Amino acid sequence: MxxxxxxxxxxxxxxxxxxxxxxxxxxxxxxxxxxxxxxxxxxxxxxxxxxxxxxxxxAPAVRQVIFGKKSPVKIGGEDVMYRHELTYFNETAISIEVTDQMSEEDLLERVHYVTNFDHERIGQHLTLQSVAIKNTSQHPDIFAECVKKVAENTDKALIYCSFIPESLQAALEVCNDQPLLYAATKETWEKVGNIAKEYSCPVVAFSDNNLSELKSVAAALQSMGLTDIAVDPGTYPENLSVTLNSLVQLRRTSMNEDEILNCPIIGIPAAASDPMDEVMAASMMINRFIDLIIFHTIDMYAVLPIITLRQNIYTDPRRPVSVEAGLRPFGEPKPDSPLLATTNFALTYYTVASDIESAGLDAYLLVFDTEGLGVEAAVAGGQLDAYKAKEAMEEAKLTETLSHKKIVIPGMAARISGELEQISGWEVMVGPKDSSGIPEFIEKRWKESA
Missing domain, CATH: 1.10.15.40 (Electron transport complex subunit B, putative Fe-S cluster)
Structure with missing residues (x-):
């Protein structure tokens, strides 16, 4: 590195x-x-x-490859092997496969699924990046027709999957949105390389469990002047240790500044016949440096753990996940509605927000800017003290919204309550340590003090 x-x-x-x-x-x-x-x-x-x-x-240790014009997808571009050494920059791209032998109904159902997929978790929108079109018919014209249908129904980036150069050529003639061409082998590297040059497309070098051969294919493509190259060392869902060893060797090679195999890595958990095996293979790959996976199962029980794992790994360890500070209304609050407070650490905020919403409360929530830290850590570290809380209250112009001067701070921030009350002139109530206790607190304590 x-x-x-x-x-x-x-x-x-x-x-x-x-x-x-x-x-x-x-x-x-x-x-x-x-x-x-x-x-x-x-x-x-x-x-x-x-x-x-x-x-x-x-230049990053792992070269960055971009495919797709309408919705560009960046893969690779990493400088470190492990996230804690710096950070990861480009999350693992997830592509859902379709084939040119599917019925039009099944084909479009999967294409629309990828296009419209949007799962919100702790304020972030988790999406799928591309559609991988497989040439299972091994017929260029059928493949080209399928590519045309897919391209007409999505703006997502595309991957053209065929070991037949003529099929890749036919597909590019009907649609060239700068797709990723999968794949060049030791037998087809020259033909596929020429197609990639002609249409200015990135290309995948493939060799099945033979890293020496994979390096030769990648080197041959580079000798043609191609630089946007990814590699696939082969996927073995029934023997994940073989796949794991290949992924680790490739990424270590990149960190040692190898100028041939410093490429993004492609994995195909879709090769598994069982959905659970596919999920396990995908999870292992995301944990071990994969830059793009091609996935088959579109049931939520399979997709959800994959996108959640990806989100957890590809957050920046140097910056806590946070939300924007400020005043938020819940339900239909009135000037005499309760005012609660929390920090802008995303997990804290969404937990509190969920508890308020599930209780059906009409209330305001003041979100303090604590640089993305939770309540206890922010109080201990000085990111949340009485003066900063008072400043946030003034910036929110609470007196223009509320008819009272009472605020409920988190139980974990009890130590700042006295000073905050003294310098702000507001009545500061110490709420529960766990936000699940907010509904009962409002019912008993807030209404009693009203």
């Missing part, structure tokens, strides 16, 4: 501190490059040898 710091980049920058990139200094620009918040093109004075040096220096 490359250990890259701002100083490594700063040495190649103009050092003019012109601010045209949007940052005040070149050092700040260097830091933003590492975070991938900015790109080298954002510096108008970066040219020549310095630009060439930085392109090489900032």
């Amino acid at each position: 490359k250990k890259l710091g701002p100083l490594d980049i700063y040495k190649q920058l103009p050092k003019t501190n012109c601010g045209e990139c949007g940052e005040k200094t070149c050092m700040a620009f260097a830091s933003q490059l590492i975070e991938r918040a900015l790109t080298l093109k954002d510096c108008p004075y970066l040219k020549g040898k310095n630009m060439e040096a930085l392109v090489k220096l900032t």
